Amino acid sequence: MTAGGYLKRLTRRLTEDLESLDAEEISxxxxxxxxxxxxxxxxxxxxxxxxxxxxxxxxxxxxxxxVIAEFFDGTDVVKLKWIGRNRIPGLEPGRKLTVRGRVGEKDGVKVIFNPYYELLGED
Known part of the structure; x- marks a missing residue:
């Protein structure tokens, strides 16, 4: 790792929009x-x-x-909807997970109804 490369990355991290950096990392x-x-x-x-x-x-x-959750993979948002559930333990904002299901569309937004999910380790 060169000093020039380190400074370039540090400068980028300090000046770039935090939301786009977060999206890039998640992606x-x-x-x-x-x-x-x-x-x-x-x-x-x-x-x-x-x-x-x-x-x-x-x-x-x-x-x-x-339960309705907004899922973001760094490229786009997908709504996850578990029908008939009042609460799902472990599902909370900021939690990383793997989801599997069939993509649908409701009101122009991608949605997966009753997806299979796996909660990933907390940071």
Missing amino acids: QESRAAGGQRAAECCRGEEVTMHGELRSVQTCSKAAHSG
Whole structure:
């Protein structure tokens, strides 16, 4: 590792937008784990993705009850919806996980209903 390379990376980290750096890091982790990229997934496709939960919420309306999470793999956001669940232990914002399921679309947003999931170790 050269001093010039180190300074270049340090300068980039200090001046670049934190959100884009975070997205790049998550995307690299996903690729290294063999995950498919959310940005390249199409409706009807069976996928396995690795990423991080940005938000988790519970919807208690009878017609829409369930847990809804926003999953981000560094390239795109996918909504994960577990129908009929009030709570899922371990699902919380910032948690990394692997999800597997069929991609659908609802209101122009990619969604996976009742995905299989694996919680990854906490940082």
